[in-house]
Amino acid sequence: MPEIREFMKQFYILDDWVRQFLIVGEEEALLIDTGVEESHVAEAVRQITSLPVRVVLTHGDHDHAGGLGAFGSCLVHPEDADMLPPEIRWQPLREGDTLECGGYRFEVLHIPGHTPGSIALLDREHGLLLPGDSIQKEGTIYMFGPRRNLERYLESLRELQPLEGEIRQILPSHGECPIEPAYLSRVLEDALALRDGKLSGEPHPTLPCRICMGKWTGFLAE
Numbered sequence: 001m002p003e004i005r006e007f008m009k010q011f012y013i014l015d016d017w018v019r020q021f022l023i024v025g026e027e028e029a030l031l032i033d034t035g036v037e038e039s040h041v042a043e044a045v046r047q048i049t050s051l052p053v054r055v056v057l058t059h060g061d062h063d064h065a066g067g068l069g070a071f072g073s074c075l076v077h078p079e080d081a082d083m084l085p086p087e088i089r090w091q092p093l094r095e096g097d098t099l100e101c102g103g104y105r106f107e108v109l110h111i112p113g114h115t116p117g118s119i120a121l122l123d124r125e126h127g128l129l130l131p132g133d134s135i136q137k138e139g140t141i142y143m144f145g146p147r148r149n150l151e152r153y154l155e156s157l158r159e160l161q162p163l164e165g166e167i168r169q170i171l172p173s174h175g176e177c178p179i180e181p182a183y184l185s186r187v188l189e190d191a192l193a194l195r196d197g198k199l200s201g202e203p204h205p206t207l208p209c210r211i212c213m214g215k216w217t218g219f220l221a222e
């Protein structure tokens with residue numbers, strides 16, 4: 001079960017090797033990502049609130065969508081809906097949509113690349129950006145395999161750059177959290193180096209990819 005900490009008022013972080021976020025409102029709670037099935041995120045949520053839970057996915061990878069079975073439905077960007085188990089009911093979440101809960105107001109930013117339907121959630125008033133897997137400090141950002149697209153990822157990272165002066169904290173799904181806004185340009189710098197073949201990569205011990213470490217973060221790449 002993930003470790004629970006209250007990060008801000010009514011805003012909880014559920015921390016395992018992958019992270020979930022729970023915002024508790026007056027009439028419902030908003031859960032961002034569901035972890036892997038074995039993490040029993042639904043049980044952790046029930047320790048915090050008994051309110052109905054609306055689930056939002058940052059993207060469809062199994063370590064974010066694996067706990068969906070306990071909730072039955074979610075909001076997800078349509079480009080990742082085909083990654084979900086068929087029994088899960090889903091509603092589309094698109095660029096420009098907003099989600100309000102517990103005094104927080106998140107704008108949906110579509111940031112394809114890590115997966116086609118990856119999103120980030122931006123709360124301008126609190127200066128928070130939840131980027132899913134797309135921004136990590138010293139991470140291994142998965143960029144190999146059929147659903148990854150480095151050019152789309154670079155485009156998404158470029159679109160996030162103007163936020164660097166506006167936000168105060170980035171809350172990634174893996175690794176250190178929170179991290180400073182400078183990681184928006186740092187991850188772009190490393191991703192450009194990856195594209196340009198400047199990151200030497202060690203073969204991964206078990207996966208068919210290379211581990212390419214940049215100055216600030218790392219990638220699993222072809």
Ligand SMILES: [Zn+2]
Nearest residue numbers: 061063133173
């Ligand atoms: Zn992940």
